[in-house]
Amino acid sequence: MDRSLALPLPPEPTLIERAAAALDFGIRSGADAAGTGTGTTGSGSRGPTARPGLLDLDRTVLQAAGVLTPDRLRTRLAEEVRLIKRLLLARLSQNGGPAGKALMLTSALPGEGKTWLAANLAISIANERDLGVVLVDADLARPSLLRLLGVEAPDLPGLSSLLEDAALDAGSCVRDTSIPGLRLLPPGPAHALSTELLTSQRMADLIAEIGRRFPDHVLIFDTAPVLATTLPAALFDHMAEVLFVVEANATRGRDVTESLELLGDPAKVSLVLNKCRHVIGERGAGSRYGYDYESYYGGPRDGRT
Ligand SMILES: Nc1ncnc2c1ncn2[C@@H]1O[C@H](COP(=O)(O)OP(=O)(O)OP(=O)(O)O)[C@@H](O)[C@H]1O
Numbered sequence: 001m002d003r004s005l006a007l008p009l010p011p012e013p014t015l016i017e018r019a020a021a022a023l024d025f026g027i028r029s030g031a032d033a034a035g036t037g038t039g040t041t042g043s044g045s046r047g048p049t050a051r052p053g054l055l056d057l058d059r060t061v062l063q064a065a066g067v068l069t070p071d072r073l074r075t076r077l078a079e080e081v082r083l084i085k086r087l088l089l090a091r092l093s094q095n096g097g098p099a100g101k102a103l104m105l106t107s108a109l110p111g112e113g114k115t116w117l118a119a120n121l122a123i124s125i126a127n128e129r130d131l132g133v134v135l136v137d138a139d140l141a142r143p144s145l146l147r148l149l150g151v152e153a154p155d156l157p158g159l160s161s162l163l164e165d166a167a168l169d170a171g172s173c174v175r176d177t178s179i180p181g182l183r184l185l186p187p188g189p190a191h192a193l194s195t196e197l198l199t200s201q202r203m204a205d206l207i208a209e210i211g212r213r214f215p216d217h218v219l220i221f222d223t224a225p226v227l228a229t230t231l232p233a234a235l236f237d238h239m240a241e242v243l244f245v246v247e248a249n250a251t252r253g254r255d256v257t258e259s260l261e262l263l264g265d266p267a268k269v270s271l272v273l274n275k276c277r278h279v280i281g282e283r284g285a286g287s288r289y290g291y292d293y294e295s296y297y298g299g300p301r302d303g304r305t
């Protein structure tokens with residue numbers, strides 16, 4: 001394993017950020033930002049422009065869970081997620097650009113922050129001018145992505161529906177959201193053969209189909225822990241990149257090693273250290289960590305969103 005990243009606990013918002021959030025200063029709500037409610041993306045070039053069933057993400061729920069919102073993109077958390085995003089987009093850009101590529105988040109054990117980081121990463125990528133995101137809840141064992149995003153929509157057709165029924169159109173399950181550029185694919189109904197569905201050729205076909213149906217979109221799969229289920233290992237071969245989340249001061253090294261052995265080709269795995277106390281830009285260990293990160297990857301910090 002040759003890569004690692006660090007992500008801190010999000011800091012408290014500054015007084016100005018809190019005031020801006022409270023006053024809704026210069027901030028369009030997700031629904032407003034989505035224009036007429038048709039799910040049109042900001043760029044107008046991210047795929048179909050009029051789709052039914054827009055999912056309204058609850059900004060209060062997002063903020064309470066420490067998930068980025070369109071009005072919180074200048075926070076330290078946003079900057080940390082941006083660093084991870086830039087690395088991943090650079091890696092996904094190899095061999096023909098990031099569009100249509102699939103990225104999965106997993107970890108050794110439950111609760112390490114996969115779903116939380118998948119949501120933050122997806123919202124950050126949705127802010128790219130030229131890219132959208134299809135965020136997939138592929139934790140078919142214990143899906144929680146929609147709940148984290150404040151979406152009350154149980155029993156939606158989703159990934160398992162598409163995998164089971166090859167005649168089903170991906171566009172009928174991928175939902176627009178009130179965040180421009182962000183689309184969601186719910187998990188779909190529980191299925192006794194989830195692992196077999198994920199390893200099937202249909203899964204590979206589905207990734208290609210979503211790529212065609214939603215051009216200029218990256219696919220982000222939130223999955224289950226490797227040591228608890230076989231779902232991430234089943235998805236691994238379909239993925240262009242894998243982000244392996246490690247909870248700082250919690251996950252044991254041997255659990256990480258064992259998980260990585262169960263997954264496969266380490267060349268496409270990047271580690272991210274979550275919930276660590278070090279933050280980039282602070283003096284002391286945090287600062288050193290940040291600089292290590294930057295110099296290790298050799299890329300300038302470009303300040304783009
Ligand atoms: N960096 C972070 N700062 C603050 N809270 C975090 C952070 N990362 C994760 N959390 C919180 O920790 C809890 C567990 O996170 P999450 O549900 O994303 O874990 P998970 O790895 O997806 O778990 P599971 O394996 O059960 O799906 C959630 O309440 C989440 O909001």
Ligand SMILES: [Mg+2]
Nearest residue numbers: 114115139144
């Ligand atoms: Mg999860």
